[in-house]
Amino acid sequence: MFERDSTIGTMSAQVARIIGTRIVSGEFGPGDSLPIEAELCQEYGVSRSTVREAVKNLAAKRLIEVAPKLGTRVLPFADWNLLDPDVLSWRLSAQFDERIIEDLYEVRQCFEPRACYLAARTGTQDDHDRIGRRYADMVSMLDQAPLAAGAESEFHLAIIAATHNGLFVTIGGAVKTALKASFSLTQKDASGTPIDLAPYEEVLSAILARDGERAEAAMRRLLDLSRQRVLAAVAHHRERGRSWR
Structure with missing residues (x-):
C-alpha cells in the first residue's frame, strides 16, 4: 500500500x-x-x-x-501532454536534469521576452501596478525559499497576464510549476550566494517606462542568467549525490 x-x-x-x-x-x-x-x-x-x-x-x-x-x-x-501541470510536475520530480531545463528555457525564451514587450507597450496601469506588487513581494520574501518561489513565479505570470493574450496566459500557467521548482532549487545552492535582483528590477523598470524594446531585451538577459544559475545548481547537487528536491 x-x-x-x-x-x-x-x-x-x-x-x-x-x-x-x-x-x-x-x-x-x-x-x-x-x-x-x-x-x-x-x-x-x-x-x-x-x-x-x-x-x-x-x-x-x-x-x-x-x-x-x-x-x-x-x-x-x-x-504526452507535456504542458499539463501534473505531467510537468512529475517530470520535474523524476528527472530534473539538464535536458528538461534546456527545454523549459527554450520555451520561455520564445514567448516571455515578447510578453514583456507587450506588457510595456499595451499593459494597463492596473497591470503595471500588479507587476510592481509582485516584484515587491519577491523582494520581501527572498529569505523564505518556498514563499519566494511563489512570488517569483507570480512576477512572471503578472507580466504574461498584462499581454491580455489568452494563449500566452495558458502557456504561462503551464510552466508555473517549473518556475517554482527551478527557483526553489537555486535557493538551495550551497554557495549561499543570494539571487541577484538587479535583472528583475531592470525588467520592471523597462515595463513601467513603457519601453518595449528594453523590456524585451531585459527579459532575455534575465532568462539567460536564470538558466545558468539553475544548471549550476543541478550540477552542484549532482556532484554531492543529492536529490534536487
Whole structure:
C-alpha cells in the first residue's frame, strides 16, 4: 500500500501521481502494459473505482491509452501532454536534469521576452501596478525559499497576464510549476550566494517606462542568467549525490 500524501486531494489523484511518475521516469516505457486493475488495487490498497479514475486521468493527459483486448499501454513521449501541470510536475520530480531545463528555457525564451514587450507597450496601469506588487513581494520574501518561489513565479505570470493574450496566459500557467521548482532549487545552492535582483528590477523598470524594446531585451538577459544559475545548481547537487528536491 502506498503512503498517502495529504497535500494531494483525492485518492485517485494520488494513485495517478504515482503511476504517472513511474511512466515519466521510464519505469514503464512506451508500449508497455500497466499491471491489470486487480494488481493495481492490491498494490496501492485502493478500490477498483479509484484505479479506474486514476487511469482515466492519465489517459486524458495522453500518458496511456486504454484499448479493448489490448489493455492499458503507455503512449510514446511525443503523444504526452507535456504542458499539463501534473505531467510537468512529475517530470520535474523524476528527472530534473539538464535536458528538461534546456527545454523549459527554450520555451520561455520564445514567448516571455515578447510578453514583456507587450506588457510595456499595451499593459494597463492596473497591470503595471500588479507587476510592481509582485516584484515587491519577491523582494520581501527572498529569505523564505518556498514563499519566494511563489512570488517569483507570480512576477512572471503578472507580466504574461498584462499581454491580455489568452494563449500566452495558458502557456504561462503551464510552466508555473517549473518556475517554482527551478527557483526553489537555486535557493538551495550551497554557495549561499543570494539571487541577484538587479535583472528583475531592470525588467520592471523597462515595463513601467513603457519601453518595449528594453523590456524585451531585459527579459532575455534575465532568462539567460536564470538558466545558468539553475544548471549550476543541478550540477552542484549532482556532484554531492543529492536529490534536487
